[in-house]
Amino acid sequence: MTGKVIRRIIKFFFQKMPLESALSGLAYLLENFHPTILTILSANFFQAAYDHLAGKGGAAALWGYAAAMTGYYIVYTVLYSLSSICINAGVYEKSMRLLKDDLVETSSGLPLIQYEDEGMLSCRKRAEECVENDRIPGIFMLTIVLSTSVAGILSLLIALGTYHPLLSVVAVASVAQFFLSDWMLEKEGYRVEASLTQKKRMRDYIWNLFTDFGSVREMRVMGFDGHLAERWKRERDAVNEEEWRLDRKKCRFHLLCDCVKTFGYLTGVLFAVLLLRRGTLSVGVFGACLVAFASVQTAVGNFFSSVGKIPGFAGLATDYFAFVSAGREPGGCGADSRWVPPGSADSESAASRPSAASPALAEVPASAVVPASAADLAPAAETRTGKSAGRQKGWGKEREKKRQAFQGRIETIALKNVSFRYPRSQSLAVKSASLTIHRGEVVSLVGVNGSGKTTLVKLLLGIYSPEQGEVCYNGRNLEELDKESLYRHVALLSQDFALYPLSLEENIALADIGRAEERERIQEALERVHMEVLSQEAEKQAHTEGQTREAEEQAHMERLSWEAEERVHKEGQFRKAEKRVHAKKLSRERSGFGEIMGKEFGGPEFSGGQKQRLALARVLFADRELIILDEPTSALDPLQENEILEEFLRLAQGRTTVIISHRVGLCRHVDRIAVMRDGSIAEWGSHEELMAAEGEYAKLYHAQSKWYTD
Structure with missing residues (x-):
């Protein structure tokens, strides 16, 4: 299942953003060869410095290696900055936008019966967490790191092994624990997250009640806002306690791993000192050996840690693809299945156990929220009887037609x-x-x-x-x-x-939005449901304002000389036309036309x-x-x-x-x-x-x- 998810993610990235994906791979390839290049340059620089101080060599070689290291660092820094921009903007941000689009599209097109099912709602919550926590681009970058780091790690191990084979062995052995630690912790983390999904949904639901005006009004009048606040705190604390327990466990494991790594580094240093005293290593090689040993520990440790993170990341990604597939395949996120988190105590027997919700519902694999394809459901569909069974069994083919x-x-x-x-x-x-x-x-x-x-x-x-x-x-x-x-x-x-928070005419014309500009037809519909009083009052007020303005202008005209009367008359005709337009506009505004509805946007309520x-x-x-x-x-x-x-x-x-x-x-x-x-x-x-x-x-x-x- 993990391999299938990784292949799907890689295909997604190279299809949707091929340039960014390729550049990310090249950037990490350079990153993984960086320690090897640095080790070789450091060894030569240290040796040139030792020879110069001992009077065995000139300053030209020393300055040459210094210039080479400086130039390399400048090139590396520039390329690293460019690759960071490419990864953050091209891989993470662009992929998150596309993944969110798929999530919204699936949510809007999902069969409505799925929203009656608690399993589907939990599945959607897990899919949203996958997107919010960058799990899918995270898996892609982990895959890039792992695939590009192999050559870099091998080259680094070979470089270190040329000084003495035991140095490579000690360096790898001192960080091997990171693989076991992260593997176990990520699997446990996924199980914890899966078990907390319902509590998180309840926590978020109660929180949303406190941001809804209608709910808040009822809470305060009836006096149960305190009860709901306490309920929200209990749900929040229950979630936090489980997450903190896991975080404390991760800290203990990582502290132990770092202690082993430090002990391994000290062992490597002592062994290198021993080789230096025996004359096996020169002073320059000794300095490069220390750099290479630390680089090997870091590179191999990151490699093991990345491998260990895959199960937890892949579990969330599986939930995301399960939800997205729910809109295209039968079953959905729990409509015809009981979702069981992979690795739970119930997962071994869930595949052979029918859902207790309904004898007519089919069985699905315990590790899946939805079937991977329509063919996966076909054997289960045979458990149905009558017309319903036949219809469900051929559901996938019918959708294709x-x-x-x-x-x-x-x-x-x-x-x-x-x-x-x-x-x-x-x-x-x-x-x-x-x-x-x-x-x-x-x-x-x-x-x-x-x-x-x-x-x-x-x-x-x-x-x-x-x-x-x-x-x-x-x-x-x-x-x-x-x-x-x-x-x-x-x-x-x-x-x-x-x-909806749209204009009045849009709210009325939503079913036939192409005719939203037909104000008379909208007004007719409002009159039929006795809502015309809004526009009538606005028209009356606009008319009153217009009459007042006309009276003021008439008095003003009487004070003017007869020579200017004709000119003013023409201007008055123009102003009357303006007033008529103003009255109509005022009528529309005060009846809700052209104005966003709802107090949240300053419109009428x-x-x-x-x-x-x-x-x-x-x-x-x-x-x-x-x-x-x-x-x-x-x-x-x-x-x-x-x-x-x-x-x-x-x-x-x-x-x-x-x-x-x-x-x-x-x-x-x-x-x-x-x-x-x-x-x-x-x-x-x-x-x-x-x-x-x-x-x-x-x-x-x-x-x-x-x-x-x-």
């Missing part, structure tokens, strides 16, 4: 015996649901909280894929259709809708009801033939709700509409009603039919009507 674009109008939507369960859940969220919706029908989904209404809509739109059964549009399975082409026919107002009406205006502006509304008026007062729903139902005539609502009073005006209970469609029919049946719907209707009739 180009799905057919949806064309024409939506005539029918049919759910056929659809069942679905969330990842790691034992129970079904939707059970054997079947219904058919015809073009132009208005259908309402009602039921208590948790009955499966929103999940059913997500299945209907293909946001989630059913575990059993199928969803068909015009008789064609949704899994065989290009969903992007289908979504061009759909407008959705979800329960957790979002307004809207109430919860206003935000919901703006989201509903977005749906009306999109003008699609299939409209899905999930609790569209939950934040509105009853009068506004009734007016807006009546207007909306009038506008929705001829469009297929699905409305999720807890308020069954709306159901009197729809064509069909589906009553959800425990994930199943308990009842299906019109208001009159269901009231006559005196079943679940009638109970809900009578229970809610008491609040208005008693």
Whole structure:
């Protein structure tokens, strides 16, 4: 697995940044030959200095070697500086930008069901840590260092061995412990990081609550901010304690390794002194020997340390590539698997153990967050049964095929015996649901909280894929259709809708952004949801300001002579035109047009009801033939709700509409009603039919009507 990750990283760098990668290799090649060159120059310089002091040689040789060393240092320093710029800007910064782009692209394109899975969220957290900690460029540079240092180390060992073979042996033996130390510590570090992922997610989540205005407001009013602060401190301290424990262990190991290295250096020095006294070494060679011995220790120690770091770095890189692959391959980061950190106690048996989340879920290798390829999942997919098994087994091949674009109008939507369960859940969220919706029908989904209404809509739109059964549009399975082409026919107002830090017109026109400049159409959508009061007030104020300015100018003109009146009149016409432009501009600004929304950017802030009406205006502006509304008026007062729903139902005539609502009073005006209970469609029919049946719907209707009739 480690070798595969390293090969993938090397391929990535030489494909995306070939020049920087090649220059980095040349720079480290020079770096590794630097000690050997320095040793040879030092030996000759020391010998020339000794001969000159002993009267055996002239000063020319001494100055020559001094000039050579100085020139070499200048060239080395310049090349080292250039290589540092190339590595930092070309390798690290450029690669981090590309890796972040892939991370964002994967996050935005990941099947939404993956975000319901804790394993995937942990996988994403680990991938983010990999990017933040420079692990992938770090592995590439480690590979460059290791591959280029071999020749340099061998040349240095040969140079030192020419003085005496035992010097090379002692130098290598004194730093061999760095390999074992870093290898064990990096593997343990990866296991610790993997075990802390969930705690870090909780720590970061609580921290984000303290930076969100809505959360902070509720905390202070309800008085539980202190409790959450203590919870955050516990999570922070738990993470810090584990990391500090590992850091203390690393310090102890490194201190022990440095002691052994120092002892080895002293041993080498004493041995060199012994050789000097015996006359085996000259004075110049003795000085060069000390330099070479220290250089060998440093070079070999760095080599062993780099090799030892590979397991921990590769583990994080594996998590990153697993997450990136989740958007292209079946399974994902835990949707069909239980993620087990490599090397953990559970990893040996996890590969042969099915996930406890669901009997229908496939098995995956314990060391992988996601399968390495679609073929890896094929054996596991055979454990599935029925249509779901066949569909999952051929999932990878189906993705390779180009799905057919949806064309024409939506005539029918049919759910056929659809069942679905969330990842790691034992129970079904939707059970054997079947219904058919015809073009132009208005259908309402009602039921208590948790009955499966929103999940059913997500299945209907293909946001989630059913575990059993199928969803068909015009008789064609949704899994065989290009969903992007289908979504061009759909407008959705979800329960957790979002307004973005964009201008008002952009927020309204997001579904059809090419028409964002059509202000009249945007204003019409706002008027339909009773938001036109904003612009009307701005127009009135702008008009008042304009009238005041006209009165002032009229008084001024009366004071002027008649000769200048004609000229001023012409200027006045121009000013009136300017005022009209100003009034329109003022109207747009004070109604939110052209201004970034949200207090964070100094723009207007809207109430919860206003935000919901703006989201509903977005749906009306999109003008699609299939409209899905999930609790569209939950934040509105009853009068506004009734007016807006009546207007909306009038506008929705001829469009297929699905409305999720807890308020069954709306159901009197729809064509069909589906009553959800425990994930199943308990009842299906019109208001009159269901009231006559005196079943679940009638109970809900009578229970809610008491609040208005008693």
